[in-house]
Amino acid sequence: MTLEEIRSEIDEIDAQLLPLFLRRMKCAEKVAEIKKGTGRAVFDPVREKKILDDVAAKAGSYGGEARIVYSTMMTMSRAAQHRILGAGKELRDAVERASSVLPSPKAVACLGQSGSFSHEAMLRLYPNAKPLLLDDFSAVFEAVADGSASLGIVPVENSSAGSVGEVYDLILKYRFSILGALSLPIRHCLASAETDIHKIHTVYSHPQALRQCTGFLRAHGWETKPCSSTAAAAEEAEKPGVAAVCSLCAAKERGLNILAEDIQDVSGNRTRFLVIGREIVIPADADKISLCFSLPHTIGSLSGVLTRFAAAGLNLTKIESRPIPGKNFEYDFYLDFTGSAREERTLGLLCALHDELPRFTFLGNYHEIE
Structure with missing residues (x-):
């Protein structure tokens, strides 16, 4: 066969696959209508595992590839069911109630003393607030927790040195809302x-x-x-x-x-700072979302979650894994991606993940200043 003939055969096969895929999604919607009346959970891990194991066995040398294809279809089916069942009502209500007006804080906590980069970031964002300068990152989070400061400002990553692991650990511990971000040029x-x-x-x-x-x-x-x-x-x-x-x-x-x-290794050296607070605020220009969750120890669990962001047309900008305290080799995942929680498709995804993933927390929808 010539290349053109083989491609023609592929086109013919694809033309048959699409109607079958759409038919399958319609079946998923019917399943959701039934589950709405019975209260059964959307995710049935035992059934899905059995189906995937059977598919992999029947596919022979293409077992792994077949597992991915079918796992993706199941993931999309669950997404459709979550949408029909109105998943994540608690999160949806929180997003809808969120103010769009950023606070004017009286006191803002940050690391270091006068002249530190955290202090500079604080002055750029809140020049009229009183700085609460503290000796370590945990003290910044505790000041926000006990109300000593309305907001806190913490560095999370540097363009050359990477992530600030201690801060990500504290974000996952306290799970405060992220209200804003600043990318600050760093010259040492x-x-x-x-x-x-x-x-x-x-x-x-x-x-x-x-x-x-x-x-x-x-x-x-x-x-x-x-x-x-x-x-x-x-x-x-x-x-x-x-x-x-x-x-x-x-x-x-x-x-x-x-x-x-200018002794830094990289001339364009920058540090990204986050603004943390106790209340959810989603400003009108919010275009970045942060969230965290853990995953079951199953094949393709992370891949399945990331596929859902791709299907929703959302671009991931950061993924970080941190060990869960007291758990052996179990991890929380922190994600940043571009988008607005006020868009129905994006909110629908967040609500579905809220109901499906362990330890899920919506950390905020905010705007990052360059």
Whole structure:
């Protein structure tokens, strides 16, 4: 057979498959109508596993591929059933009740001291609020929890050093709402009370900042020591022979000498900060959604969830897995994707996942400022 003849045969097969797929989806809708009256759950893992195992066995060398095709069809069938059954009523009500007006906070908690990058992010977002400067990330979350601060600002990832694991752990622990985000350019300098760079033997900074300047620091062979923030490092740099990796602002506030500027490994270095609060707020320009959930230990469980985002035309921008405290090798997944929870197709997906996935939490729908 020629290539054209084979392609013609494929087109003929595909033309037969589509009506069968649509017929199958209609059957899924009929199943939902029956379940509406009986109260039976949409997801029947025992039945699905048996079907997938049988399909894989019958497909022989294409068993894995056949399992994926049928698993995807089942996933789409469940989505249709959730839509008909009105899944996630609690979440739907919360989204519909959410205010579109962002708060004007009196106090905002963030890491470090005056001049830290977190403090700079806080001033850019809330210049009229009182900064509550704290020594560690857990204190920021606790300040929001006990009402000491209306909001908190925390860094979650850097374009060169990657994710801030401790912050993601705290997000998954407290499950506050995310109200906004800021992508902030990060420019590091080497600052010290010393005037001669050759007198430096030890450099302090936050672990993330040290990682962002790895090349520069290794080239000089200095000992590096972590501390709570870049602003705290600037305090240490007042000692003889000690320097800090910090912002120009922190160095100037401490009266330090700038021994080198722009020492970060990547010239376009940026850090992404999130605004956390206790209440859900969805502003009119919200275009990014964050959520978290866990998954059962079954073949293709994560793939099945991600397929649903693709089917809804949603673009994933971040996926992070973190171990669940007290569980052996069980994980929570954190996802960011573009979209609006006020769009019915997107909200329908969120509501379906809300009812189906363990430990599911809608973390927020917000706008990110570049």
